[in-house]
Amino acid sequence: MRVLHIVTGLASGGAERQLLLTVRNLPAHQHCEVVALTNPGTVAAALRAEGVTVHDLAMRGNRDLGALPRLVRLIRAGGFDLVHTHLYRAGLYGRLAARLAGVRAVVATEHSLHPGVIEGRPVTAGVKGLYLAAERLGRSTVAVSRQVERTLHDWGVPPGRVELIPNGIDAARYSWPPARRAGIRDRVRAELGLPQDGWVIGAVGRLVPGKRFDVLLDALRELDGPAGTRPWLVVIGDGPERAALERRAERLGVRARLVLTGERDDVPELLTALDVLAAPSTEETFGLGVLEGLAAGLPVRYSACPALEELPADAAPGARRVPSDARSYAAALSDLYGWRGGGPAAQPPAVARYDIARAAACLGALYDRLVPARR
The missing domain is CATH 3.40.50.2000 (Glycogen Phosphorylase B;)
Structure with missing residues (x-):
């Protein structure tokens, strides 16, 4: 199985380090590449040091719409079976690009969501509307805690589309x-x-x-x-x-x-x-x-x-x-x-x-459910 992770950036933050640990510990048959929309920092260097291909989309800002066709082409060229997005901007662009590229198995991890705040920014009606529109383009949203799971349900995301998989540490x-x-x-x-x-x-x-x-x-x-x-x-x-x-x-x-x-x-x-x-x-x-x-x-x-x-x-x-x-x-x-x-x-x-091995095994099982093995 070929998996593409799309993340807003790869500076050394909690979500970014969690992505590094996840890629490192997923089952061996799930081969991962990573796209950073912008700012490939120390986490990108760490991934590359471990042999993981990291693409830099060089996105210039939230409204750089030219990044969308570049991302669609990258997904098509890579022949990916599943796309997994991380963080708000990557969730918007990544889920849409995956669908335009013909990938049906699309997952997003919600790392930082509170009832009125997402990734440290206030949730406006426009932000929430865009989030929910993008969520419908995917198959499943992973909540990293019960607090995130409750917020997603309160926002109207159906329980059957939310998977609780807590973060992990090595x-x-x-x-x-x-x-x-x-x-x-x-x-x-x-x-x-x-x-x-x-x-x-x-x-x-x-x-x-x-x-x-x-x-x-x-x-x-x-x-x-x-x-x-x-x-x-x-x-x-x-x-x-x-x-x-x-x-x-x-x-x-x-x-x-x-x-x-x-x-x-x-x-x-x-x-x-x-x-x-x-x-x-x-x-x-x-x-x-x-x-x-x-x-x-x-x-x-x-x-x-x-x-x-x-x-x-x-x-x-x-x-x-x-x-x-x-x-x-x-x-x-x-x-x-x-x-x-x-x-x-x-x-x-x-x-x-909260050992990462447990979290990665649960995520790997979700991937396998969404992309059944070819016979």
């Missing part, structure tokens, strides 16, 4: 023997300019307003202490809010203790440098960063994580929910300040529940 990538982990931790801290014996708060995600990393900067100021013992903050990711976060850190007097790593494809290694992971976003549809922190053995303080809300409380004993404001995070982090806990904790049951 749990083994976050776990090392103690000596190797210590070596990675020392190397990463040296690279980032962190004190080897410092206490480091970390966060993972695109630098966009919805992630609310400004809350952590405000909390960092409240956690100020004697010189040499002050906590640091490392934010793993990049995005349009970088300059604003740097300016805020300067105003608060904490810029010297803030590290913005930029876009990286070695998140498991970077997490070894942290002592706690904080996630103040209130607009998560899954909570991938929270799961990554738990897989790395870190205590986690978070404000929204639908993935955990669907599980019993004892599935993630190292995670605590915190209101998304500076005072609450300062108090929650202060309780952990200086805590080392004798090394990383064991991966909790929640991590095994």
